[in-house]
Amino acid sequence: MNYVSYRGQHGFWAALIYASLSAGCAQDPAVRQPDAVAELRSASVVGYLPFQTLPDSRALVPPPPADGSEAFALDMDYSRRSVVLCDSPAWRLAVSDAYLMFPHAAGTFSCALNAPITEADTPHLYLLLRKTLIDAGLSTYAAKNYYRRGRPFASNKEPICTPAEQGRLEENGSYPSAHGAIGMTWALILAELSPGQTEEILARGRAFGLSRIVCNVHWYSDAIQGRNMASATVAKLHANPAFLADFKAAKAELDAVHRRGLKPQRACKSEAAAVAL
Template sequence: MNNVVKHVQLNRALLLGAGAVLITGCASLQGGSQPEPVAEIQPGYLQGYLSETELPNSLALLPSAPVKGSAAFQLDQSIAQEKLAVRGTPRWMLAAQDADLSFPNAAGTFSCAVGAPISQEQTPHLYQLLRRTLTDAGLATYSAKNHYNRARPFMMNNEPTCSPQDEAELRHDGSYPSGHTSIGWSWALVLAELAPERADEILARGLAFGESRNVCNVHWHSDVVQGRIVATATVARLHADADFQSDMAAAKAELAFVKAQSLPPVRDCAAESAALAH
Protein backbone atom coordinates (compact mmCIF):
# COMPACT_ATOMS: atom_id res chain seq x y z
CA MET A 1 0.00 0.00 0.00
CA ASN A 2 2.85 2.29 -0.91
CA ASN A 3 0.94 5.40 -1.95
CA VAL A 4 -1.01 5.50 1.29
CA VAL A 5 2.18 5.14 3.31
CA LYS A 6 3.99 7.68 1.17
CA HIS A 7 1.34 10.37 1.18
CA VAL A 8 -0.81 9.77 4.22
CA GLN A 9 1.65 8.71 6.96
CA LEU A 10 -0.75 6.22 8.50
CA ASN A 11 -0.61 6.78 12.21
CA ARG A 12 -2.77 7.84 15.08
CA ALA A 13 -2.08 11.54 14.63
CA LEU A 14 -3.58 11.39 11.17
CA LEU A 15 -6.57 9.43 12.42
CA LEU A 16 -7.24 12.34 14.73
CA GLY A 17 -6.96 14.74 11.81
CA ALA A 18 -3.93 16.68 13.02
CA GLY A 19 -3.38 19.83 11.05
CA ALA A 20 -6.59 19.28 9.09
CA VAL A 21 -7.91 21.70 6.53
CA LEU A 22 -11.41 21.78 5.11
CA ILE A 23 -12.34 21.05 1.54
CA THR A 24 -15.63 21.03 -0.29
CA GLY A 25 -16.86 19.16 -3.31
CA CYS A 26 -17.94 20.79 -6.54
CA ALA A 27 -21.58 21.23 -7.39
CA SER A 28 -23.19 18.13 -8.82
CA LEU A 29 -25.45 17.91 -11.82
CA GLN A 30 -28.43 17.73 -9.45
CA GLY A 31 -29.30 21.32 -8.67
CA GLY A 32 -25.99 22.30 -7.06
CA SER A 33 -25.97 19.68 -4.30
CA GLN A 34 -22.59 19.41 -2.59
CA PRO A 35 -21.13 16.98 -0.06
CA GLU A 36 -20.49 18.33 3.42
CA PRO A 37 -16.96 19.62 4.05
CA VAL A 38 -14.55 16.94 5.32
CA ALA A 39 -11.14 17.45 6.91
CA GLU A 40 -8.00 16.44 5.09
CA ILE A 41 -5.55 14.43 7.19
CA GLN A 42 -2.77 15.02 4.67
CA PRO A 43 -2.82 16.96 1.40
CA GLY A 44 -4.99 14.92 -0.96
CA TYR A 45 -6.29 12.45 1.64
CA LEU A 46 -9.54 12.80 3.56
CA GLN A 47 -10.51 11.79 7.06
CA GLY A 48 -12.28 8.44 6.95
CA TYR A 49 -15.60 7.58 8.55
CA LEU A 50 -14.21 5.38 11.31
CA SER A 51 -12.26 6.29 14.42
CA GLU A 52 -9.14 4.39 15.39
CA THR A 53 -11.07 2.17 17.79
CA GLU A 54 -13.79 1.45 15.22
CA LEU A 55 -11.44 0.11 12.56
CA PRO A 56 -11.36 -3.68 12.08
CA ASN A 57 -8.38 -5.36 13.76
CA SER A 58 -6.64 -7.09 10.87
CA LEU A 59 -4.16 -8.79 13.20
CA ALA A 60 -7.04 -10.51 14.98
CA LEU A 61 -8.92 -11.29 11.77
CA LEU A 62 -6.21 -12.83 9.62
CA PRO A 63 -4.15 -16.02 9.83
CA SER A 64 -0.40 -15.64 10.27
CA ALA A 65 1.54 -14.54 7.21
CA PRO A 66 2.95 -17.52 5.27
CA VAL A 67 6.51 -18.42 6.25
CA LYS A 68 9.34 -19.70 4.08
CA GLY A 69 9.10 -23.42 3.43
CA SER A 70 5.33 -23.59 3.92
CA ALA A 71 2.95 -24.73 1.18
CA ALA A 72 1.30 -21.30 1.26
CA PHE A 73 4.61 -19.55 0.65
CA GLN A 74 5.47 -21.95 -2.17
CA LEU A 75 2.18 -21.00 -3.81
CA ASP A 76 3.00 -17.32 -3.32
CA GLN A 77 6.37 -17.80 -5.00
CA SER A 78 4.88 -19.76 -7.88
CA ILE A 79 2.27 -17.10 -8.65
CA ALA A 80 4.82 -14.29 -8.31
CA GLN A 81 7.09 -16.02 -10.83
CA GLU A 82 4.17 -16.55 -13.20
CA LYS A 83 3.19 -12.88 -13.09
CA LEU A 84 6.67 -11.76 -14.16
CA ALA A 85 5.76 -12.85 -17.69
CA VAL A 86 3.15 -10.07 -17.85
CA ARG A 87 5.80 -7.35 -17.67
CA GLY A 88 5.61 -4.81 -20.49
CA THR A 89 2.11 -5.80 -21.62
CA PRO A 90 -1.07 -3.68 -21.50
CA ARG A 91 -1.98 -5.57 -18.33
CA TRP A 92 1.28 -4.39 -16.74
CA MET A 93 0.46 -0.81 -17.71
CA LEU A 94 -3.00 -1.10 -16.21
CA ALA A 95 -1.47 -2.47 -13.01
CA ALA A 96 0.79 0.58 -12.90
CA GLN A 97 -2.25 2.82 -13.21
CA ASP A 98 -4.02 0.86 -10.47
CA ALA A 99 -1.02 1.45 -8.22
CA ASP A 100 -1.70 5.20 -8.25
CA LEU A 101 -4.19 5.88 -5.46
CA SER A 102 -4.17 9.63 -5.93
CA PHE A 103 -7.28 11.44 -7.08
CA PRO A 104 -8.57 12.10 -9.71
CA ASN A 105 -6.77 9.07 -11.21
CA ALA A 106 -8.20 6.57 -8.73
CA ALA A 107 -11.76 7.84 -9.23
CA GLY A 108 -11.78 6.46 -12.75
CA THR A 109 -10.80 2.93 -11.75
CA PHE A 110 -14.35 1.59 -11.72
CA SER A 111 -15.85 3.99 -14.27
CA CYS A 112 -15.99 1.37 -17.04
CA ALA A 113 -17.32 -1.28 -14.69
CA VAL A 114 -20.05 1.06 -13.45
CA GLY A 115 -20.78 2.28 -16.98
CA ALA A 116 -20.79 5.93 -15.96
CA PRO A 117 -18.39 8.77 -15.15
CA ILE A 118 -17.00 9.07 -11.64
CA SER A 119 -15.46 12.48 -11.09
CA GLN A 120 -15.46 15.42 -8.71
CA GLU A 121 -17.34 17.51 -11.26
CA GLN A 122 -20.04 15.00 -12.23
CA THR A 123 -20.41 12.82 -9.12
CA PRO A 124 -19.02 14.82 -6.18
CA HIS A 125 -20.77 12.80 -3.45
CA LEU A 126 -19.52 9.50 -4.84
CA TYR A 127 -16.08 10.99 -5.43
CA GLN A 128 -15.80 12.03 -1.78
CA LEU A 129 -17.22 8.69 -0.60
CA LEU A 130 -14.43 6.84 -2.43
CA ARG A 131 -11.81 9.14 -0.95
CA ARG A 132 -13.03 8.65 2.60
CA THR A 133 -13.38 4.88 2.35
CA LEU A 134 -9.84 4.72 0.96
CA THR A 135 -8.59 5.97 4.31
CA ASP A 136 -10.64 3.49 6.34
CA ALA A 137 -9.79 0.47 4.21
CA GLY A 138 -6.11 1.35 4.12
CA LEU A 139 -5.74 2.03 7.82
CA ALA A 140 -7.51 -1.20 8.72
CA THR A 141 -4.62 -3.26 7.31
CA TYR A 142 -1.95 -1.80 9.56
CA SER A 143 -2.27 -3.79 12.75
CA ALA A 144 -1.31 -6.90 10.73
CA LYS A 145 1.11 -5.08 8.42
CA ASN A 146 3.12 -3.69 11.28
CA HIS A 147 3.10 -6.97 13.21
CA TYR A 148 4.33 -9.22 10.40
CA ASN A 149 6.44 -6.66 8.50
CA ARG A 150 6.58 -9.11 5.60
CA ALA A 151 9.12 -8.56 2.81
CA ARG A 152 7.65 -7.95 -0.63
CA PRO A 153 8.27 -10.08 -3.73
CA PHE A 154 10.64 -7.65 -5.47
CA MET A 155 12.81 -7.61 -2.34
CA MET A 156 13.32 -11.36 -2.70
CA ASN A 157 13.34 -11.96 -6.45
CA ASN A 158 15.16 -8.73 -7.38
CA GLU A 159 12.87 -8.19 -10.35
CA PRO A 160 11.40 -4.80 -11.37
CA THR A 161 8.08 -3.43 -10.17
CA CYS A 162 5.55 -1.38 -12.11
CA SER A 163 6.05 1.54 -9.70
CA PRO A 164 9.81 1.93 -9.24
CA GLN A 165 9.32 5.41 -7.78
CA ASP A 166 7.70 3.80 -4.74
CA GLU A 167 10.16 0.99 -4.06
CA ALA A 168 12.13 2.81 -1.37
CA GLU A 169 8.96 3.34 0.68
CA LEU A 170 7.69 -0.16 -0.03
CA ARG A 171 10.81 -1.69 1.50
CA HIS A 172 9.74 -0.27 4.85
CA ASP A 173 6.02 -1.04 4.54
CA GLY A 174 4.87 -4.57 5.38
CA SER A 175 3.46 -6.62 2.53
CA TYR A 176 0.81 -8.59 4.46
CA PRO A 177 -2.03 -7.84 3.90
CA SER A 178 -2.27 -5.68 0.80
CA GLY A 179 -3.56 -2.19 1.50
CA HIS A 180 -4.28 -1.47 -2.17
CA THR A 181 -6.37 -4.63 -2.33
CA SER A 182 -8.29 -3.69 0.80
CA ILE A 183 -9.05 -0.31 -0.74
CA GLY A 184 -9.99 -1.67 -4.16
CA TRP A 185 -12.21 -4.43 -2.81
CA SER A 186 -13.91 -1.98 -0.44
CA TRP A 187 -14.67 0.24 -3.41
CA ALA A 188 -16.00 -2.75 -5.35
CA LEU A 189 -18.35 -3.74 -2.54
CA VAL A 190 -19.60 -0.18 -2.12
CA LEU A 191 -20.12 0.38 -5.84
CA ALA A 192 -21.83 -2.98 -6.34
CA GLU A 193 -24.35 -1.87 -3.74
CA LEU A 194 -24.82 1.50 -5.43
CA ALA A 195 -25.20 0.00 -8.91
CA PRO A 196 -26.43 -3.59 -8.40
CA GLU A 197 -27.29 -3.98 -12.07
CA ARG A 198 -23.52 -3.77 -12.76
CA ALA A 199 -22.40 -5.84 -9.76
CA ASP A 200 -20.71 -8.57 -11.79
CA GLU A 201 -18.61 -6.09 -13.75
CA ILE A 202 -17.77 -4.08 -10.64
CA LEU A 203 -16.71 -7.09 -8.56
CA ALA A 204 -14.65 -8.48 -11.44
CA ARG A 205 -12.82 -5.15 -11.66
CA GLY A 206 -12.31 -5.21 -7.90
CA LEU A 207 -10.71 -8.65 -8.13
CA ALA A 208 -8.47 -7.46 -10.96
CA PHE A 209 -7.46 -4.39 -8.97
CA GLY A 210 -6.06 -6.63 -6.24
CA GLU A 211 -4.43 -8.90 -8.81
CA SER A 212 -2.64 -5.84 -10.17
CA ARG A 213 -0.52 -5.94 -7.02
CA ASN A 214 0.72 -9.41 -8.03
CA VAL A 215 1.33 -8.19 -11.59
CA CYS A 216 3.33 -5.25 -10.21
CA ASN A 217 5.60 -7.62 -8.23
CA VAL A 218 4.90 -5.72 -5.01
CA HIS A 219 2.57 -8.17 -3.24
CA TRP A 220 2.29 -11.90 -2.74
CA HIS A 221 -0.88 -13.80 -3.62
CA SER A 222 -1.74 -14.33 0.06
CA ASP A 223 -1.35 -10.59 0.72
CA VAL A 224 -4.05 -9.92 -1.86
CA VAL A 225 -6.38 -12.67 -0.65
CA GLN A 226 -6.26 -11.39 2.93
CA GLY A 227 -6.58 -7.78 1.82
CA ARG A 228 -10.05 -8.67 0.60
CA ILE A 229 -10.93 -10.02 4.04
CA VAL A 230 -9.93 -6.73 5.65
CA ALA A 231 -11.99 -4.86 3.06
CA THR A 232 -15.05 -6.95 3.76
CA ALA A 233 -14.74 -6.31 7.49
CA THR A 234 -14.26 -2.59 6.88
CA VAL A 235 -17.31 -2.21 4.67
CA ALA A 236 -19.42 -4.20 7.13
CA ARG A 237 -18.37 -1.81 9.90
CA LEU A 238 -18.97 1.23 7.71
CA HIS A 239 -22.61 0.24 7.29
CA ALA A 240 -23.13 0.88 11.01
CA ASP A 241 -21.97 4.49 10.58
CA ALA A 242 -24.74 7.05 10.09
CA ASP A 243 -22.61 9.43 8.02
CA PHE A 244 -21.59 6.62 5.69
CA GLN A 245 -25.22 5.56 5.26
CA SER A 246 -26.24 9.12 4.45
CA ASP A 247 -23.42 9.53 1.93
CA MET A 248 -24.29 6.20 0.31
CA ALA A 249 -27.85 7.41 -0.25
CA ALA A 250 -26.63 10.65 -1.80
CA ALA A 251 -24.10 8.82 -3.99
CA LYS A 252 -26.72 6.32 -5.16
CA ALA A 253 -29.08 9.10 -6.27
CA GLU A 254 -26.24 10.95 -7.92
CA LEU A 255 -25.02 7.88 -9.80
CA ALA A 256 -28.55 7.07 -10.97
CA PHE A 257 -28.83 10.63 -12.28
CA VAL A 258 -25.66 10.54 -14.39
CA LYS A 259 -26.50 7.06 -15.69
CA ALA A 260 -29.92 8.32 -16.78
CA GLN A 261 -28.13 10.94 -18.85
CA SER A 262 -26.16 8.18 -20.63
CA LEU A 263 -22.91 9.97 -19.85
CA PRO A 264 -19.85 7.93 -20.89
CA PRO A 265 -17.19 6.55 -18.52
CA VAL A 266 -14.06 8.62 -18.00
CA ARG A 267 -11.69 5.86 -19.21
CA ASP A 268 -11.04 4.06 -22.50
CA CYS A 269 -13.13 0.98 -21.75
CA ALA A 270 -12.08 -0.95 -24.87
CA ALA A 271 -8.41 -0.59 -23.90
CA GLU A 272 -9.13 -1.55 -20.30
CA SER A 273 -11.08 -4.62 -21.36
CA ALA A 274 -8.26 -5.71 -23.66
CA ALA A 275 -5.70 -5.28 -20.89
CA LEU A 276 -7.77 -7.26 -18.41
CA ALA A 277 -8.24 -10.06 -20.95
CA HIS A 278 -4.46 -10.50 -21.34
Protein backbone atom coordinates in the same frame (compact mmCIF):
# COMPACT_ATOMS: atom_id res chain seq x y z
CA MET B 1 -4.78 11.15 12.11
CA ASN B 2 -3.58 13.66 9.51
CA TYR B 3 -2.88 12.96 5.87
CA VAL B 4 -1.47 14.86 2.86
CA SER B 5 -3.71 15.50 -0.13
CA TYR B 6 -2.79 15.40 -3.81
CA ARG B 7 -5.27 17.72 -5.54
CA GLY B 8 -3.20 18.92 -8.52
CA GLN B 9 -4.56 19.56 -11.96
CA HIS B 10 -5.96 16.49 -13.73
CA GLY B 11 -3.72 17.10 -16.73
CA PHE B 12 -0.60 17.13 -14.53
CA TRP B 13 -1.41 13.71 -13.10
CA ALA B 14 -2.46 12.38 -16.48
CA ALA B 15 0.95 13.34 -17.88
CA LEU B 16 2.73 11.54 -15.06
CA ILE B 17 0.61 8.43 -15.51
CA TYR B 18 1.19 8.49 -19.26
CA ALA B 19 4.95 8.78 -18.76
CA SER B 20 4.95 5.75 -16.47
CA LEU B 21 2.78 3.71 -18.83
CA SER B 22 4.94 4.55 -21.80
CA ALA B 23 8.19 3.73 -20.05
CA GLY B 24 7.23 0.12 -19.33
CA CYS B 25 9.48 -2.09 -17.20
CA ALA B 26 12.66 -0.15 -17.82
CA GLN B 27 11.51 2.98 -15.99
CA ASP B 28 14.09 5.42 -14.72
CA PRO B 29 13.82 5.51 -10.91
CA ALA B 30 14.77 9.19 -11.01
CA VAL B 31 11.62 10.08 -12.97
CA ARG B 32 9.24 11.92 -10.69
CA GLN B 33 6.16 9.85 -9.86
CA PRO B 34 3.22 10.62 -7.58
CA ASP B 35 3.22 8.87 -4.21
CA ALA B 36 0.77 5.98 -4.44
CA VAL B 37 -0.29 6.32 -0.80
CA ALA B 38 -0.43 10.10 -0.61
CA GLU B 39 -4.21 10.03 -0.38
CA LEU B 40 -3.93 8.07 2.88
CA ARG B 41 -2.19 11.09 4.37
CA SER B 42 -4.66 13.70 3.18
CA ALA B 43 -5.02 16.70 5.45
CA SER B 44 -8.36 17.64 3.89
CA VAL B 45 -10.17 14.29 4.09
CA VAL B 46 -10.47 11.70 6.86
CA GLY B 47 -12.25 8.37 6.80
CA TYR B 48 -15.68 7.60 8.18
CA LEU B 49 -14.35 5.29 10.87
CA PRO B 50 -12.53 6.72 13.90
CA PHE B 51 -9.11 5.13 14.15
CA GLN B 52 -9.99 3.15 17.30
CA THR B 53 -13.02 1.58 15.54
CA LEU B 54 -11.18 0.32 12.45
CA PRO B 55 -11.25 -3.45 11.89
CA ASP B 56 -8.28 -5.07 13.64
CA SER B 57 -6.31 -6.85 10.94
CA ARG B 58 -3.95 -8.30 13.54
CA ALA B 59 -6.92 -10.22 14.96
CA LEU B 60 -8.71 -10.93 11.67
CA VAL B 61 -6.01 -12.32 9.39
CA PRO B 62 -3.84 -15.39 10.02
CA PRO B 63 -0.04 -15.14 9.98
CA PRO B 64 1.44 -14.91 6.47
CA PRO B 65 2.33 -18.24 4.81
CA ALA B 66 5.46 -19.83 6.20
CA ASP B 67 8.42 -20.70 3.99
CA GLY B 68 7.98 -24.23 2.66
CA SER B 69 4.20 -24.27 3.08
CA GLU B 70 1.75 -24.99 0.28
CA ALA B 71 0.37 -21.48 0.65
CA PHE B 72 3.80 -19.95 0.15
CA ALA B 73 4.36 -22.21 -2.87
CA LEU B 74 1.19 -20.70 -4.32
CA ASP B 75 2.53 -17.22 -3.57
CA MET B 76 5.72 -18.08 -5.41
CA ASP B 77 3.80 -19.50 -8.36
CA TYR B 78 1.74 -16.34 -8.75
CA SER B 79 4.89 -14.26 -8.47
CA ARG B 80 6.70 -16.24 -11.18
CA ARG B 81 3.73 -16.06 -13.54
CA SER B 82 3.22 -12.35 -12.94
CA VAL B 83 6.73 -11.08 -13.60
CA VAL B 84 6.46 -12.22 -17.22
CA LEU B 85 3.58 -9.76 -17.68
CA CYS B 86 6.04 -6.87 -17.69
CA ASP B 87 5.13 -4.45 -20.53
CA SER B 88 1.80 -6.23 -21.09
CA PRO B 89 -1.64 -4.55 -20.89
CA ALA B 90 -1.93 -5.97 -17.36
CA TRP B 91 1.34 -4.25 -16.40
CA ARG B 92 0.15 -0.93 -17.80
CA LEU B 93 -3.12 -1.25 -15.89
CA ALA B 94 -1.14 -2.10 -12.75
CA VAL B 95 0.86 1.12 -13.13
CA SER B 96 -2.38 3.08 -13.28
CA ASP B 97 -3.89 1.15 -10.35
CA ALA B 98 -0.84 1.87 -8.21
CA TYR B 99 -1.71 5.58 -7.97
CA LEU B 100 -4.35 6.23 -5.35
CA MET B 101 -4.46 10.00 -5.66
CA PHE B 102 -7.61 11.78 -6.77
CA PRO B 103 -8.99 12.64 -9.27
CA HIS B 104 -7.17 9.78 -11.05
CA ALA B 105 -8.30 7.03 -8.66
CA ALA B 106 -11.94 8.15 -8.81
CA GLY B 107 -12.18 6.70 -12.32
CA THR B 108 -10.99 3.21 -11.40
CA PHE B 109 -14.46 1.68 -11.71
CA SER B 110 -15.82 3.98 -14.42
CA CYS B 111 -15.65 1.30 -17.10
CA ALA B 112 -17.25 -1.34 -14.86
CA LEU B 113 -20.02 1.13 -14.01
CA ASN B 114 -20.27 2.45 -17.58
CA ALA B 115 -20.35 5.93 -16.07
CA PRO B 116 -17.87 8.66 -15.10
CA ILE B 117 -17.08 9.29 -11.45
CA THR B 118 -16.02 12.91 -11.09
CA GLU B 119 -16.21 15.60 -8.46
CA ALA B 120 -18.48 17.59 -10.78
CA ASP B 121 -20.93 14.83 -11.77
CA THR B 122 -21.00 12.71 -8.61
CA PRO B 123 -19.62 14.78 -5.70
CA HIS B 124 -21.00 12.56 -2.93
CA LEU B 125 -19.72 9.39 -4.59
CA TYR B 126 -16.36 11.03 -5.25
CA LEU B 127 -16.01 11.94 -1.57
CA LEU B 128 -17.29 8.53 -0.46
CA LEU B 129 -14.52 6.83 -2.44
CA ARG B 130 -11.86 9.11 -0.95
CA LYS B 131 -13.05 8.53 2.61
CA THR B 132 -13.44 4.76 2.28
CA LEU B 133 -9.97 4.55 0.69
CA ILE B 134 -8.63 5.81 4.02
CA ASP B 135 -10.75 3.42 6.09
CA ALA B 136 -9.83 0.37 4.01
CA GLY B 137 -6.16 1.24 3.69
CA LEU B 138 -5.66 1.90 7.40
CA SER B 139 -7.50 -1.30 8.32
CA THR B 140 -4.50 -3.31 7.11
CA TYR B 141 -1.80 -1.60 9.15
CA ALA B 142 -2.10 -3.44 12.47
CA ALA B 143 -1.06 -6.65 10.68
CA LYS B 144 1.34 -4.89 8.31
CA ASN B 145 3.25 -3.38 11.19
CA TYR B 146 3.20 -6.58 13.23
CA TYR B 147 4.35 -9.07 10.58
CA ARG B 148 6.62 -6.76 8.54
CA ARG B 149 6.52 -9.22 5.66
CA GLY B 150 9.07 -8.69 2.90
CA ARG B 151 8.00 -7.84 -0.64
CA PRO B 152 8.38 -10.15 -3.67
CA PHE B 153 10.85 -7.84 -5.40
CA ALA B 154 13.22 -8.28 -2.46
CA SER B 155 13.29 -12.03 -3.23
CA ASN B 156 13.15 -12.22 -7.01
CA LYS B 157 15.11 -9.01 -7.81
CA GLU B 158 12.73 -8.28 -10.68
CA PRO B 159 11.56 -4.70 -11.48
CA ILE B 160 8.45 -3.14 -9.98
CA CYS B 161 5.99 -0.96 -11.85
CA THR B 162 6.62 2.15 -9.69
CA PRO B 163 10.37 2.16 -9.06
CA ALA B 164 10.32 5.57 -7.40
CA GLU B 165 8.38 3.96 -4.55
CA GLN B 166 10.75 1.07 -3.93
CA GLY B 167 12.47 2.63 -0.93
CA ARG B 168 9.18 3.30 0.83
CA LEU B 169 7.85 -0.16 0.02
CA GLU B 170 10.97 -1.79 1.46
CA GLU B 171 10.13 -0.16 4.81
CA ASN B 172 6.42 -1.02 4.68
CA GLY B 173 5.03 -4.48 5.42
CA SER B 174 3.55 -6.41 2.54
CA TYR B 175 0.83 -8.35 4.39
CA PRO B 176 -2.05 -7.76 3.95
CA SER B 177 -2.32 -5.58 0.86
CA ALA B 178 -3.78 -2.11 1.47
CA HIS B 179 -4.44 -1.73 -2.25
CA GLY B 180 -6.26 -5.07 -2.21
CA ALA B 181 -8.41 -3.90 0.69
CA ILE B 182 -9.15 -0.57 -0.97
CA GLY B 183 -10.06 -2.07 -4.35
CA MET B 184 -12.44 -4.64 -2.91
CA THR B 185 -13.96 -2.16 -0.45
CA TRP B 186 -14.79 0.09 -3.38
CA ALA B 187 -16.10 -2.89 -5.38
CA LEU B 188 -18.43 -4.08 -2.61
CA ILE B 189 -19.83 -0.59 -2.09
CA LEU B 190 -20.26 0.10 -5.80
CA ALA B 191 -21.92 -3.27 -6.39
CA GLU B 192 -24.53 -2.23 -3.85
CA LEU B 193 -24.94 1.13 -5.53
CA SER B 194 -25.30 -0.39 -9.00
CA PRO B 195 -26.37 -4.05 -8.59
CA GLY B 196 -27.02 -4.48 -12.31
CA GLN B 197 -23.25 -4.40 -12.88
CA THR B 198 -22.18 -6.53 -9.93
CA GLU B 199 -20.10 -9.00 -11.96
CA GLU B 200 -18.15 -6.31 -13.79
CA ILE B 201 -17.58 -4.31 -10.62
CA LEU B 202 -16.36 -7.28 -8.57
CA ALA B 203 -14.09 -8.42 -11.40
CA ARG B 204 -12.54 -4.95 -11.47
CA GLY B 205 -12.10 -5.01 -7.69
CA ARG B 206 -10.26 -8.34 -7.88
CA ALA B 207 -8.09 -7.06 -10.74
CA PHE B 208 -7.22 -3.95 -8.72
CA GLY B 209 -5.78 -6.15 -5.95
CA LEU B 210 -4.06 -8.50 -8.38
CA SER B 211 -2.42 -5.49 -10.06
CA ARG B 212 -0.15 -5.36 -7.02
CA ILE B 213 1.11 -8.86 -7.85
CA VAL B 214 1.68 -7.82 -11.45
CA CYS B 215 3.60 -4.83 -10.06
CA ASN B 216 5.82 -7.31 -8.15
CA VAL B 217 5.13 -5.56 -4.83
CA HIS B 218 2.70 -8.02 -3.21
CA TRP B 219 2.26 -11.74 -2.80
CA TYR B 220 -0.98 -13.51 -3.71
CA SER B 221 -1.84 -14.13 -0.05
CA ASP B 222 -1.37 -10.40 0.62
CA ALA B 223 -4.08 -9.66 -1.92
CA ILE B 224 -6.43 -12.34 -0.56
CA GLN B 225 -6.17 -11.06 3.00
CA GLY B 226 -6.64 -7.52 1.69
CA ARG B 227 -10.00 -8.67 0.34
CA ASN B 228 -10.88 -10.09 3.74
CA MET B 229 -10.11 -6.75 5.36
CA ALA B 230 -12.37 -5.11 2.79
CA SER B 231 -15.28 -7.25 3.96
CA ALA B 232 -14.62 -6.28 7.57
CA THR B 233 -14.33 -2.60 6.64
CA VAL B 234 -17.59 -2.55 4.69
CA ALA B 235 -19.39 -4.26 7.58
CA LYS B 236 -18.17 -1.50 9.92
CA LEU B 237 -19.16 1.20 7.42
CA HIS B 238 -22.73 -0.06 7.28
CA ALA B 239 -23.09 0.84 10.95
CA ASN B 240 -21.81 4.39 10.40
CA PRO B 241 -24.54 7.06 9.96
CA ALA B 242 -22.34 9.45 7.98
CA PHE B 243 -21.41 6.72 5.52
CA LEU B 244 -25.05 5.67 5.13
CA ALA B 245 -26.09 9.24 4.39
CA ASP B 246 -23.38 9.66 1.75
CA PHE B 247 -24.20 6.22 0.33
CA LYS B 248 -27.83 7.27 -0.20
CA ALA B 249 -26.78 10.53 -1.88
CA ALA B 250 -24.18 8.71 -4.00
CA LYS B 251 -26.81 6.26 -5.26
CA ALA B 252 -29.04 9.11 -6.37
CA GLU B 253 -26.09 10.72 -8.19
CA LEU B 254 -25.08 7.51 -9.94
CA ASP B 255 -28.67 6.79 -10.98
CA ALA B 256 -28.87 10.31 -12.44
CA VAL B 257 -25.63 9.85 -14.36
CA HIS B 258 -26.93 6.58 -15.83
CA ARG B 259 -30.21 8.26 -16.83
CA ARG B 260 -28.25 11.03 -18.57
CA GLY B 261 -26.22 8.46 -20.47
CA LEU B 262 -22.84 9.92 -19.48
CA LYS B 263 -19.97 7.69 -20.53
CA PRO B 264 -16.63 6.79 -18.89
CA GLN B 265 -13.61 8.96 -19.59
CA ARG B 266 -11.24 5.98 -19.85
CA ALA B 267 -10.18 3.56 -22.58
CA CYS B 268 -12.55 0.78 -21.56
CA LYS B 269 -11.67 -1.72 -24.31
CA SER B 270 -8.00 -1.61 -23.34
CA GLU B 271 -8.87 -1.91 -19.67
CA ALA B 272 -11.11 -4.93 -20.31
CA ALA B 273 -8.26 -6.69 -22.13
CA ALA B 274 -5.95 -6.01 -19.20
CA VAL B 275 -8.49 -7.18 -16.62
CA ALA B 276 -8.94 -10.40 -18.61
CA LEU B 277 -5.21 -11.09 -18.27
